[in-house]
Amino acid sequence: MGIRKIDVTLCNGCGICVDYCPMDVLRMDDDNNKAFIKYIRDCQSCFLCEKECPEEAINCLPVFERRIPMAW
Numbered sequence: 001m002g003i004r005k006i007d008v009t010l011c012n013g014c015g016i017c018v019d020y021c022p023m024d025v026l027r028m029d030d031d032n033n034k035a036f037i038k039y040i041r042d043c044q045s046c047f048l049c050e051k052e053c054p055e056e057a058i059n060c061l062p063v064f065e066r067r068i069p070m071a072w
């Protein structure tokens with residue numbers, strides 16, 4: 001997981017982050033027209049959403065979840 005937060009007070013509802021996300025993590029909320037994180041576990045920390053957001057509303061961290069294989 002890389003994306004941490006979308007600041008809804010900054011989000012202008014443009015939908016750019018949803019279009020750019022290659023992993024289909026983000027969605028627009030029909031009720032308030034703000035972006036939200038729908039499938040956080042699919043995030044690959046590519047930073048495209050954070051980079052492309054015109055309002056700097058998205059915060060990502062370069063953190064990947066890694067599963068450590070168990071020894072038999």
Ligand code: SF4
Pocket residue numbers: 006010011012013014015016017018034035052053054055056057058
């Ligand atoms: S790119 Fe930024 S401003 Fe546009 S919908 Fe996404 S979070 Fe909101």
Ligand code: SF4
Pocket residue numbers: 002003020021022023024025026042043044045046047048049050060
């Ligand atoms: S960091 Fe990349 S994969 Fe994760 S939500 Fe943003 S655009 Fe999608």
